[in-house]
Amino acid sequence: MGGDYAPGEVVAGVVAAVREGGLQVGLVGDPEVVGAELSRHDAGGLPIMVVPSDGVIEEGEQAALALRRKPRASILVATGLVKKGMADGCVTMGSTGAAMAAAAVILGLLEGIDRPALGGPVIGLAPRTAVIDVGTNLDCRPAQLLNFAVLGSVFASLFWDIEVPRVALLSVGGEVGKGNRQVREASELFERTLPNFIGNIEANELPMGKTDVAVADGFVGNIVMKLTEGLGAGIAELVAERLKGRLPDDQVDELAREIYEVNNLVEVHGGGPLLGVRGISVVGHGRGKADAVRRAIGTARRSFEGDLAGTQAAQLQKIREAAPESA
Numbered sequence: 001m002g003g004d005y006a007p008g009e010v011v012a013g014v015v016a017a018v019r020e021g022g023l024q025v026g027l028v029g030d031p032e033v034v035g036a037e038l039s040r041h042d043a044g045g046l047p048i049m050v051v052p053s054d055g056v057i058e059e060g061e062q063a064a065l066a067l068r069r070k071p072r073a074s075i076l077v078a079t080g081l082v083k084k085g086m087a088d089g090c091v092t093m094g095s096t097g098a099a100m101a102a103a104a105v106i107l108g109l110l111e112g113i114d115r116p117a118l119g120g121p122v123i124g125l126a127p128r129t130a131v132i133d134v135g136t137n138l139d140c141r142p143a144q145l146l147n148f149a150v151l152g153s154v155f156a157s158l159f160w161d162i163e164v165p166r167v168a169l170l171s172v173g174g175e176v177g178k179g180n181r182q183v184r185e186a187s188e189l190f191e192r193t194l195p196n197f198i199g200n201i202e203a204n205e206l207p208m209g210k211t212d213v214a215v216a217d218g219f220v221g222n223i224v225m226k227l228t229e230g231l232g233a234g235i236a237e238l239v240a241e242r243l244k245g246r247l248p249d250d251q252v253d254e255l256a257r258e259i260y261e262v263n264n265l266v267e268v269h270g271g272g273p274l275l276g277v278r279g280i281s282v283v284g285h286g287r288g289k290a291d292a293v294r295r296a297i298g299t300a301r302r303s304f305e306g307d308l309a310g311t312q313a314a315q316l317q318k319i320r321e322a323a324p325e326s327a
Contacts, residue, residue, distance in 0.1 A: 001029040001056045001074040002094015004287050010093055011037035013293020018046050020294075023301065026051045026087060028078040053077040056094065059286065063101035075099055079106045082279045089280030089300035091271070093293060096283050100136055103274050103281040110313050112320060113276035117148055117218075118283060120155065120272035122225040124232070124262030125207040128160050131170075131214045132275070135222035142186035145169070145215050149194055150315045151275040152213035158306040165212035167194055168201035170220060175200070182217070193322045232263020270295030273303045275312065280304050 001007055007029060014025050015038070024047040027034050034050050054072035057063065067076065075094060079102040081087040092099050100116050109116065119132025132152040137144060149167045156165035169187055171179035178200055179187070190197040201211055203224060216224070240256040247255075270292035271284030280303045284296040303309075 001033075001053070002058075002092050002098075002286075003284065004093075005289055006093060007033055007037050009289040010293050012041060012290035013288075014048060014297065015041045015043050015046065016290060017294045017297040018043075018048055023047070023297070024049075025297070026078075026081060028053045028074045028081075030054075051077060051081065057098035059095045059097075061095065061098070063095070063097040066098060067101055067105060073098070075102045076106070079103060079279075079281060082281070083107055088304040089282065091282045091284060091293070091296050091300050093271070093284040093286060093288050093296070095286075096136070099281060099283045100274060103277040103279070107277045107279035107281065110276050110278060110309070110316055112316050113147060114144060116274040116276050116281075117151055118272060118274060119148070119152055119221070121265045121269065123207050123228050124265050126209040127265060128156070128162075129206060129209055129211060129214060130155050131206070131216065131221050131224055133216065133218040133221050134225045135218045136274075137218040139219070140182065140217040142182065142189045145182070145186040145217065146189055146193065146319060147276065147316065148215045149190065149197070149213060150319050151312055152215065153196065154308065154312045154315055155273075155275065156212045158308055158311070159302065160212070162212055164196050166198045166210075167196050167213045167215060168198050168211035170203065170206075170214050170216040170224070171200040172202065173200065174202055174205075186215075193319060229264050232260050235263070236260040269299070270297075271299060273299060273308060275308075278309055278313075280308065 018025055026049050028051045031050050031052050053074040055070045057066040057073045057075055075092055075098045078090045082090050083106050103116055115137050117133045118136045119134055120130050121127050122131050130152050132148045153165045156162045169183055171183045236256040236259040240252050243252045270288055271282050274281045280300055282296050282300040285292055
């Protein structure tokens with residue numbers, strides 16, 4: 001029930017995903033509202049069930065309080081289905097904070113993880129570079145950044161079939177010793193424990209695809225993501241304005257859309273999995289429409305089939321054994 005265009009676009013995306021085959025989906029929400037939307041899509045006979053819930057945790061609500069005040073909210077019911085083994089994964093287009101809190105409390109965190117992390121490709125010119133974290137952990141210790149490197153490596157291996165992903169630390173310079181205290185200490189820790197660590201990387205190198213995983217705290221990662229989104233929207237608008245009347249409108253629109261999508265991968269991909277939790281929970285872009293919902297469901301499916309949670313747990317255990325001080 002969460003998201004800017006829920007429930008209409010969410011239901012449309014679910015119907016599209018189910019029609020591709022191999023899926024059963026439970027739509028969690030108000031049965032009357034969800035049922036009315038399903039009737040608009042000729043969904044009779046499709047393996048879609050409606051699971052009743054009561055209320056939505058809105059973006060901006062304090063997640064910890066909302067979990068107690070709205071125990072039957074859709075995100076809690078959906079995450080609970082995963083915990084009970086009644087669903088293989090959960091997808092939400094709603095509040096990231098609520099999804100994080102629900103996953104942490106209901107599914108639980110992997111050993112060594114303090115809070116779930118969120119990351120993935122954010123720059124269209126480097127669609128196989130994952131930035132982690134992008135906003136869920138604003139202040140991080142070096143050991144947390146090391147965990148991000150491990151989680152990001154598992155993500156890159158699963159989604160891009162990279163056997164040994166390259167890991168870099170986002171900093172103000174590529175030279176050894178560059179960066180604030182957090183980055184310098186993390187760099188030393190990475191050097192000792194990560195054989196796939198290639199050193200520091202500057203922000204202007206991200207679009208060049210020089211690393212598979214770029215590690216940053218959520219404060220820096222979120223700024224990178226939002227700046228990329230804003231540049232994409234601004235450049236697309238400028239191009240459309242300058243070319244209007246010089247090319248056919250459909251060509252201008254197509255070019256502007258391509259520029260926008262190149263710089264808004266989060267929206268294009270629909271969403272990404274919460275990393276570091278004991279189960280599959282995918283957080284979609286709040287502005288995502290039907291196709292984004294369909295893609296987010298695909299991400300959840302691949303995360304489950306590739307045993308994302310189990311692989312993360314195994315790799316984190318290896319790091320704890322290699323660097324006990326990071327535990």
